[in-house]
Amino acid sequence: MTLMEEIQQRALQLGIPWAVHLDVTYRCNERCVHCYLDHDDRGEMTTSEIKRVLDQLAEAGTFFLTFSGGEVFMRQDFLELVAYARRLLFNVKVKTNGVMIRRAQASQLRQLGVEQLQISVYSHRAEIHDAITKLPGSLKKTVEAVRFLKSQGLKVVVANVLMTLNSTDQAGVHALARELGVGYTLDPTITPKIDGDTSILDLRIATSDLNAVLHNQELVGNVDEYCAAPPTVSEDDMEGYSCSAGHTSVYISPYGDVFPCVQFPLPSGNVRRQKFLDIWHNSPALAEVRSIHARDLPVCSTCSHMASCTRCPGLAYMEGNMRGPSVADCEKSFQRTGIPSANMLRKGHFHSLTPLIQIQPLGL
Amino acid sequence: MSEKYLTRSSAIASRLLGGEMMVMSAVDSTFFTLNEVATVIWQAADGHTPLSEIVDRVCSEFEVGPETAANDAERFIEELSRHGILLVSDFPQEPSSSPPMEAA
Numbered sequence: 001m002t003l004m005e006e007i008q009q010r011a012l013q014l015g016i017p018w019a020v021h022l023d024v025t026y027r028c029n030e031r032c033v034h035c036y037l038d039h040d041d042r043g044e045m046t047t048s049e050i051k052r053v054l055d056q057l058a059e060a061g062t063f064f065l066t067f068s069g070g071e072v073f074m075r076q077d078f079l080e081l082v083a084y085a086r087r088l089l090f091n092v093k094v095k096t097n098g099v100m101i102r103r104a105q106a107s108q109l110r111q112l113g114v115e116q117l118q119i120s121v122y123s124h125r126a127e128i129h130d131a132i133t134k135l136p137g138s139l140k141k142t143v144e145a146v147r148f149l150k151s152q153g154l155k156v157v158v159a160n161v162l163m164t165l166n167s168t169d170q171a172g173v174h175a176l177a178r179e180l181g182v183g184y185t186l187d188p189t190i191t192p193k194i195d196g197d198t199s200i201l202d203l204r205i206a207t208s209d210l211n212a213v214l215h216n217q218e219l220v221g222n223v224d225e226y227c228a229a230p231p232t233v234s235e236d237d238m239e240g241y242s243c244s245a246g247h248t249s250v251y252i253s254p255y256g257d258v259f260p261c262v263q264f265p266l267p268s269g270n271v272r273r274q275k276f277l278d279i280w281h282n283s284p285a286l287a288e289v290r291s292i293h294a295r296d297l298p299v300c301s302t303c304s305h306m307a308s309c310t311r312c313p314g315l316a317y318m319e320g321n322m323r324g325p326s327v328a329d330c331e332k333s334f335q336r337t338g339i340p341s342a343n344m345l346r347k348g349h350f351h352s353l354t355p356l357i358q359i360q361p362l363g364l
Numbered sequence: 365m366s367e368k369y370l371t372r373s374s375a376i377a378s379r380l381l382g383g384e385m386m387v388m389s390a391v392d393s394t395f396f397t398l399n400e401v402a403t404v405i406w407q408a409a410d411g412h413t414p415l416s417e418i419v420d421r422v423c424s425e426f427e428v429g430p431e432t433a434a435n436d437a438e439r440f441i442e443e444l445s446r447h448g449i450l451l452v453s454d455f456p457q458e459p460s461s462s463p464p465m466e467a468a
Contacts (some may be wrong), residue, residue: 003397004393004395005380007386007397009396010381010382011381014381014382016381018381058379061379061380061381062379063377063379063381063388078401089377089378089379090376090377090379090390091390092377113374113375113376113377113390114390115377115388115390115393118381208442225443
């Protein structure tokens with residue numbers, strides 16, 4: 001167990017919300033085709049309200065704080081909020097598209113001791129990136145921001161969401177990140193909109209592309225190990241949880257709504273009406289999430305992938321049942337190992353990578 | 365022997381977890397877990413409390429002898445100052461106008 005896993009385990013035992021994702025706005029200067037949010041301001045928390053929430057999170061023991069949105073720099077007070085969070089000694093990460101970051105903002109973020117900036121880049125080609133963000137010139141500005149931030153000594157990670165529109169550009173973005181001297185992370189999962197609309201799921205990459213990603217040594221390291229058949233499911237696995245959402249991590253929206261995770265929109269309370277710790281300790285929704293062990297999952301508990309699956313309870317919830325399987329994660333497990341999940345076998349929804357019988361025409 | 369004064373760097377993130385302080389350097393992302401004794405020293409490192417007074421505090425809270433406490437404190441200071449998250453001075457520091465707000 002790594003040190004971080006040990007700390008996470010201790011936070012779990014103590015019931016501490018160790019990591020919090022706080023969206024400070026849903027407004028955005030880009031209109032990304034795959035975004036799961038709407039971009040209207042329906043009454044965002046004020047500066048003082050967010051500061052009060054930060055005070056409460058510090059009191060609750062939160063260490064990792066991620067500011068995200070929307071585009072965080074759409075808020076005029078964003079750097080004031082970061083400064084406040086840093087005075088409370090949070091480890092602060094910021095997710096942004098970088099378009100509004102100039103040298104001055106980069107310098108301030110460095111002075112404030114922000115741990116990491118995660119910046120979305122969809123393609124190394126402007127015509128593709130800008131078509132996804134629907135903001136002409138956005139790739140150029142985003143790359144400039146990465147350079148400013150890097151020049152200030154900040155840790156930057158390029159986040160590459162993969163979808164049908166950019167499915168051939170993964171290597172190009174990875175190469176761009178290397179050229180810029182920053183980190184790279186890939187997310188091949190498109191999630192439903194937070195209001196439950198699933199129309200954007202059509203943007204998910206083809207299973208053959210997902211298969212290629214999961215077998216790419218540059219991304220996963222040792223492919224044989226990563227794609228090996230799942231390990232035997234142990235008693236400990238059956239007692240465990242598939243995710244930290246609601247256990248040691250939680251999400252707060254710009255309107256103060258508390259959910260287990262940004263991808264798990266189960267209403268759990270609102271910090272405008274209740275103290276955060278009151279929600280964390282007493283929310284029936286969070287209590288229900290915490291009560292679900294792997295053994296309580298009717299389909300997944302029978303699945304050979306149980307010990308290694310990245311099952312997202314939020315995606316399962318959005319598919320209709322937080323105790324159910326998440327189809328996207330079933331597909332990942334299948335594409336990774338070639339072994340169908342219990343849910344796939346149950347529904348007969350899988351296509352083997354190589355057919356059982358290969359028929360080669362004889363070139364007549 | 366001259367007195368020493370300890371100050372926590374502002375380039376850190378920290379939080380108490382189950383009575384032990386978790387500290388992460390914002391400079392190189394090194395993560396430190398401080399045991400209960402080290403946590404007491406860390407929390408007292410406000411820039412104007414003399415090290416001798418901090419050692420006395422450790423002695424009284426943990427029932428250890430002054431020599432052991434002083435040696436432990438020296439090792440702790442050496443380790444953390446090497447990573448730049450604890451600053452050591454021969455003089456007390458002026459309180460900052462906006463000091464970090466330690467919670468939890």
